[in-house]
Amino acid sequence: MDNRNVTIVVSGDICINSLQWITDPQNNKGLNWQTHLNMHNALKSGEALLLSKLVALSTGACILSPKIPDLESASSREFLRSTAELELFPISANEKNNDKVYRVGRFLGFTGPSSGLPKLLPIINDNDNADIVILDDENNSFNSNKEFWPLALKSSNKSPIILYKMNNPNGSSTLWKHLEKFHIEKTIVVINGDDLRSKGVNISKSLSWERTAQDFVWQINNNPNLSFLAKCSHLIVPFGLEGAIYYKNESSTESRLYFLPYEFEGGSFKETQGKMYGLTSCFVAGLARGIVSGNHNNDELSQSIDKGIRDGIVAAQKYFTEGFGKNIEEYQFPNPSIFLEGENDFIYKEHVQDVKIPNSFNTNCYSCWYILKDKSSTNLAEIAYDIVKNGVKNALKFIPIAQFGKLQTVDRTEIESYRSIKNLMCEYISSRNIERPLSIAVFGTPGSGKSFGVTEVAASIAPNLIKKLNFNLSQFQSLSDLISAFHKVRDLSLEGKVPLVFFDEFDSAFEGKLGWLKYLLAPMQDGVFREGDSIHPIGKAIFVFAGGTSSTFKEFCGEDINDENEQKQFLSEFKGAKGPDFVSRLRGYVNILGPNQTDKKWDQLFIIRRAMLLRSLLERKVPHLINDNGEVQIDNGVVRALLKVPRYKHESRSMEAILEMSMLTNAKKWEQSHLPSKEQLKLHVDEEQFLRHLMHDAFFSEKIEKLAIDIHEKYRILNENNKNIDLDFIKPWEELSEDLKNSSRNQAKHIPNALLRINYDVVSVKEKPTAIEFTEKELNILAVYEHTRWCLHRKETGWKYGDNKDNKKKTDPSLVPWDILADNKKNKVYQMVKIWPEILANSNFKIERLKFLCQCEATV
Structure with a gap:
C-alpha cells in the first residue's frame, strides 16, 4: 500500500541520546590503548526526533518534522541530553538461544542546557494541510511554546487526526487547553500506564489483566485528577509491552482491553535482559500505521485505532528484542524490520487479544468478571475437555494464563494471589539490610497443593538461591522442636541461601488452640529466636505458614461466622491466642482452591482447574500417552468422569491416586478398562457417580x-x-x-x-x-x-x-x-x-x- 501521498507532521520535545559502552581489548600486542578496555560513544536521536524516524518506517508516508542533520556537530550546550550505558544482553529468555544484543544496562540521567530551556526546533517544510499530526510531549517546554507547534494544529479551519503522546498527565498545559478547545474529537491521547501511576493514579500492576482493567475504569470514572482525560474522545494507555486499554468517549463511554494471553504487564522480558528507551514511541508509530491503513480503507477512526494498537504492541515487542543490534556501529537503528511481518517472527498481531471491560461493577462481585468466560464458550466443560486432550496452550490461546515454573493457572483469584506473593518475594530478595523474614500464609483443604504452588513461585524467581525447608508443627512435641527448626533455618541462611520455610499446620493446637502463634511472633517481627538466655538472629528467610485446620484466610480469622454470639466467642479466643498479632505480621496470603468446587454460585472455574491439573499429571506421569501433536490418547468417558465427578475426597491427591492406580504402564491409550476397581475408586470419589459419568453424552x-x-x-x-x-x-x-x-x-x-x-x-x-x-x-x-x-x-x-x-x-x-x-x-x-x-x-x-x-x- 503506497502511503507517500499521506502527509504526517511529527513534532515535540527534542533530546539527543548519548550511548556509552565498553568492549574487550582489541589485542594484546598492539598499541597500549588497544590492550585495554575500549570505551565507545554514539549519539542517537531521541524523543520527537526518534518518533519521526519510527513513524516514517511504520507508515511509509511523507513525514515532516524537525531535523538535526549531524548529531555530532549539534551543540551539547543547547539541547537536552540523555546518557545511558549499554551492555550485551540475551536476545530472548530462551536459555538455548545464546545470541546477545546491546540494550540499556543503566540510565545515567539527563544533562540540561547550559542556560534557559532545552532548545526546540521548527518543522522542516511544515504543511497546514497535514492529514495526521503526531506530538511528543515529554513536558520539556514544547507544550508551552506555541511557535514550534505544527501549522495544522494552530489553524482554526483544519481538523487533522492528532496523536498526542503525553508524558505528564496534566490538564492545565497550554497545549492541552488548545487541543481540548479546538481538536478534542480527533485527538488520540497516548499515555503510558506507569506515567499515570507516577502521578498517584492507583492502578494495580502485574496482578491480572482483569484487575488492571477494572482499576483503570474505576479511576477514569472517579478520580478527579483524571477528569480532563475522561473527556477525551480517544484515550490509549499502554501497560508495559504486553497490553493496552482503549477508552472511547463518543456517544457513550466504552473501554477495551488488548493483551497478550501468555504474558502479564512487564512479564515478556526479564530484568536480566536490560532496558530500552523509546518503547512508547514505537507503540505510537505502530498506532499511526493502523490509522494510516484505516484512512486508506475509509474505516471509522475507532476501527483504525483497533488495528493500530495491535500493530503497536507487536512493534514494541520487536523493538525491544532487536535492541541496538549485535554491533551498534553497523546496526541500523531504528530497524525497519520491527514493522515488517517476517516468516520466523515470535509474535504476530493475531496473538493480541481484546475484550470489552465492564463499565461498572457490583461491589459484591468485583472479582467475578474473568476474561476466560468472555473469550470462550460459557460451556466451560468443553474448554476443560480440550485442555486435557490437546494441552493448555492449544486450548487456551486467547485466555490470560499465569505460569510460575510448573504451576499454571487461569483462575483470576489464584493469579492475583500468586503474583502478589511473587512481587513480595522479588522485592524481599533484592532488598538489602533486611532484618526480619518475609511472612506469608497459605490456606487450602488438605491435598489442594498448598506447598506446590508457593514452591513453584519461589523457584521461578531464584531457583539457585532459595532452598526449601519443611516443618510440620502438628508433629512437634515441645518448644525445643521449634528452636531446633529455627537453628536449621539459621544455618541455611549463613550459607548464603534464602530459606523457604514451610510451617505446615501452624494453626494446630499446642498448649491450647492456636498455641504455636505466640512463639512465632518474635521471629516474624524481629528476625530472632530465643534459646534459654541466648538470642539468635535468623537472617534472611521466607516463612510460609500453611494452614491445617482452616481452608481459607477468612475462616482462620473467623470472618465467615454468621452467628453474632459465636463470632464474639471466636474473636475472644483468637485474641487470646495472639491471632491478630500474627495476622499483622503477615505480608500476604494465598487461598489455594484445588480441584473441588468451593462455591456453587461463584466458583465456575473448578472444572478448568481440574483439567489443568489432570493435563499436568498426564504429562509428568504417563508422557507415553501423548502423541507428537500433543494429543492425549484417552477415552472420552474417562475424561468426562475425571472432570465431572462432584468431589474428590482428598483433592489433588485423589486425582493423582486414580491415575497411579490405573494400569497404564504398557498402555497405548487410557481406556475405561484400565481404571482401578470400584472398591479402589471409593477411596477417592463417589464411585457410583464416577461410573455414571463414564457413560454420559459427549461434549461438543x-x-x-x-x-x-x-x-x-x-x-x-x-x-x-x-x-x-x-x-x-x-x-x-x-x-x-x-x-x-x-x-x-x-x-x-x-x-x-x-x-x-x-x-x-x-x-x-x-x-x-x-x-x-x-x-x-x-x-x-x-x-x-x-x-x-x-x-x-x-x-x-x-x-x-x-x-x-x-x-x-x-x-x-x-x-x-x-x-x-x-x-x-x-x-x-x-x-x-x-x-x-x-x-x-x-x-x-x-x-x-x-x-x-x-x-x-x-x-x-
Missing part, C-alpha cells in the same frame, strides 16, 4: 469430526459448479489431504468462540433446532474473526504470504489482513460463516443469545 469437542465433515460437504455442494475453485478443496472428505481436514476441524472447534463475538452461545439440545440467520453486521464480524483466526493458524503451521498458492512452498495470497483481502476471497469466508447455523443444528446444537451468570456481567 467430541463432535468436532462430524461438524468438520458436515462443513466440508456443505462447502462442496455450494461450490460444485464453481469453475474457479481449487479442485483439491472439493474432493470427498476421505480423499482430502490431512492439512485440509485439520483446517475444517479447526474451524469447527472455534465456532463457539466466534459466536461469542456477536453475543451468541452454543448449547446442546435433544431435538434438532431451527437454524437461525445472521444479520449482515453479525456476518461481517464473524467473517473478520474467522479470517483472522485462519491466518494465525496457517502462519503457525508454516505458511506465509505469496503471490501464488503453492502447497509445497506453503505460500498463499490470502494470508493478508481482512481489509486488503480480495472481494472474491471475502465472499468465500462469508459463504462459509453463513452455513454454521445449519451445520450446528444438524448436530443438535442450538445458537442462542448469551446468558449472563450474574447481574454485573450484563453491563459487559
Whole structure:
C-alpha cells in the first residue's frame, strides 16, 4: 500500500541520546590503548526526533518534522541530553538461544542546557494541510511554546487526526487547553500506564489483566485528577509491552482491553535482559500505521485505532528484542524490520487479544468478571475437555494464563494471589539490610497443593538461591522442636541461601488452640529466636505458614461466622491466642482452591482447574500417552468422569491416586478398562457417580469430526459448479489431504468462540433446532474473526504470504489482513460463516443469545 501521498507532521520535545559502552581489548600486542578496555560513544536521536524516524518506517508516508542533520556537530550546550550505558544482553529468555544484543544496562540521567530551556526546533517544510499530526510531549517546554507547534494544529479551519503522546498527565498545559478547545474529537491521547501511576493514579500492576482493567475504569470514572482525560474522545494507555486499554468517549463511554494471553504487564522480558528507551514511541508509530491503513480503507477512526494498537504492541515487542543490534556501529537503528511481518517472527498481531471491560461493577462481585468466560464458550466443560486432550496452550490461546515454573493457572483469584506473593518475594530478595523474614500464609483443604504452588513461585524467581525447608508443627512435641527448626533455618541462611520455610499446620493446637502463634511472633517481627538466655538472629528467610485446620484466610480469622454470639466467642479466643498479632505480621496470603468446587454460585472455574491439573499429571506421569501433536490418547468417558465427578475426597491427591492406580504402564491409550476397581475408586470419589459419568453424552469437542465433515460437504455442494475453485478443496472428505481436514476441524472447534463475538452461545439440545440467520453486521464480524483466526493458524503451521498458492512452498495470497483481502476471497469466508447455523443444528446444537451468570456481567 503506497502511503507517500499521506502527509504526517511529527513534532515535540527534542533530546539527543548519548550511548556509552565498553568492549574487550582489541589485542594484546598492539598499541597500549588497544590492550585495554575500549570505551565507545554514539549519539542517537531521541524523543520527537526518534518518533519521526519510527513513524516514517511504520507508515511509509511523507513525514515532516524537525531535523538535526549531524548529531555530532549539534551543540551539547543547547539541547537536552540523555546518557545511558549499554551492555550485551540475551536476545530472548530462551536459555538455548545464546545470541546477545546491546540494550540499556543503566540510565545515567539527563544533562540540561547550559542556560534557559532545552532548545526546540521548527518543522522542516511544515504543511497546514497535514492529514495526521503526531506530538511528543515529554513536558520539556514544547507544550508551552506555541511557535514550534505544527501549522495544522494552530489553524482554526483544519481538523487533522492528532496523536498526542503525553508524558505528564496534566490538564492545565497550554497545549492541552488548545487541543481540548479546538481538536478534542480527533485527538488520540497516548499515555503510558506507569506515567499515570507516577502521578498517584492507583492502578494495580502485574496482578491480572482483569484487575488492571477494572482499576483503570474505576479511576477514569472517579478520580478527579483524571477528569480532563475522561473527556477525551480517544484515550490509549499502554501497560508495559504486553497490553493496552482503549477508552472511547463518543456517544457513550466504552473501554477495551488488548493483551497478550501468555504474558502479564512487564512479564515478556526479564530484568536480566536490560532496558530500552523509546518503547512508547514505537507503540505510537505502530498506532499511526493502523490509522494510516484505516484512512486508506475509509474505516471509522475507532476501527483504525483497533488495528493500530495491535500493530503497536507487536512493534514494541520487536523493538525491544532487536535492541541496538549485535554491533551498534553497523546496526541500523531504528530497524525497519520491527514493522515488517517476517516468516520466523515470535509474535504476530493475531496473538493480541481484546475484550470489552465492564463499565461498572457490583461491589459484591468485583472479582467475578474473568476474561476466560468472555473469550470462550460459557460451556466451560468443553474448554476443560480440550485442555486435557490437546494441552493448555492449544486450548487456551486467547485466555490470560499465569505460569510460575510448573504451576499454571487461569483462575483470576489464584493469579492475583500468586503474583502478589511473587512481587513480595522479588522485592524481599533484592532488598538489602533486611532484618526480619518475609511472612506469608497459605490456606487450602488438605491435598489442594498448598506447598506446590508457593514452591513453584519461589523457584521461578531464584531457583539457585532459595532452598526449601519443611516443618510440620502438628508433629512437634515441645518448644525445643521449634528452636531446633529455627537453628536449621539459621544455618541455611549463613550459607548464603534464602530459606523457604514451610510451617505446615501452624494453626494446630499446642498448649491450647492456636498455641504455636505466640512463639512465632518474635521471629516474624524481629528476625530472632530465643534459646534459654541466648538470642539468635535468623537472617534472611521466607516463612510460609500453611494452614491445617482452616481452608481459607477468612475462616482462620473467623470472618465467615454468621452467628453474632459465636463470632464474639471466636474473636475472644483468637485474641487470646495472639491471632491478630500474627495476622499483622503477615505480608500476604494465598487461598489455594484445588480441584473441588468451593462455591456453587461463584466458583465456575473448578472444572478448568481440574483439567489443568489432570493435563499436568498426564504429562509428568504417563508422557507415553501423548502423541507428537500433543494429543492425549484417552477415552472420552474417562475424561468426562475425571472432570465431572462432584468431589474428590482428598483433592489433588485423589486425582493423582486414580491415575497411579490405573494400569497404564504398557498402555497405548487410557481406556475405561484400565481404571482401578470400584472398591479402589471409593477411596477417592463417589464411585457410583464416577461410573455414571463414564457413560454420559459427549461434549461438543467430541463432535468436532462430524461438524468438520458436515462443513466440508456443505462447502462442496455450494461450490460444485464453481469453475474457479481449487479442485483439491472439493474432493470427498476421505480423499482430502490431512492439512485440509485439520483446517475444517479447526474451524469447527472455534465456532463457539466466534459466536461469542456477536453475543451468541452454543448449547446442546435433544431435538434438532431451527437454524437461525445472521444479520449482515453479525456476518461481517464473524467473517473478520474467522479470517483472522485462519491466518494465525496457517502462519503457525508454516505458511506465509505469496503471490501464488503453492502447497509445497506453503505460500498463499490470502494470508493478508481482512481489509486488503480480495472481494472474491471475502465472499468465500462469508459463504462459509453463513452455513454454521445449519451445520450446528444438524448436530443438535442450538445458537442462542448469551446468558449472563450474574447481574454485573450484563453491563459487559
